[in-house]
Amino acid sequence: MKKITLSNEIKNNLKKEEYYTEDQFVSDVKTYINAVKSGRILYTVTHVSSSGMSRNINIKSFEGSMSKGHYRNYFTMLRVMGYKSADKYSSNIRVGGCGMNMLFATNYNIIHSFYRMGFINKATCDVLAQRVN
Secondary structure, three states, rough: OOOOOOHHHHHHHHOOOOOOHHHHHHHHHHHHHHHHHHHHHHEEEEEOOOOOOOOEEEEEEEOOOOOEEEEEOOOOHHHHHEEEOOOOOOOEEEEEEEOOOHHHHHHHHHHHHHHHHHOOOOOHHHOOOOOOO
């Protein structure tokens, strides 16, 4: 695995977050990757625009055991990566596009971003980019 390299965009976005650090970002990325690997990630379309050209998506994972656990939200990590907030009162991101499975496309783009940053290798990227629960 190559060295983790954060882009200038991510570094600048991290500076804008008052209570979110680079270490927290790295931890969230690793947790996200493990959640995708183990099938604990949940993608939910919460709204489709009237034109059908954009969707609001909530991405979270279940952390814990079957008897006790919680849902972890990845909103801040995604915002640092450049995804736009759906609105100021929710933890959803807005993605644009139509004519394809936007949940698949979003996961595909996120996983490939992690590959480019050095969190995963090419073989892992190829497998995880295809997983949407």
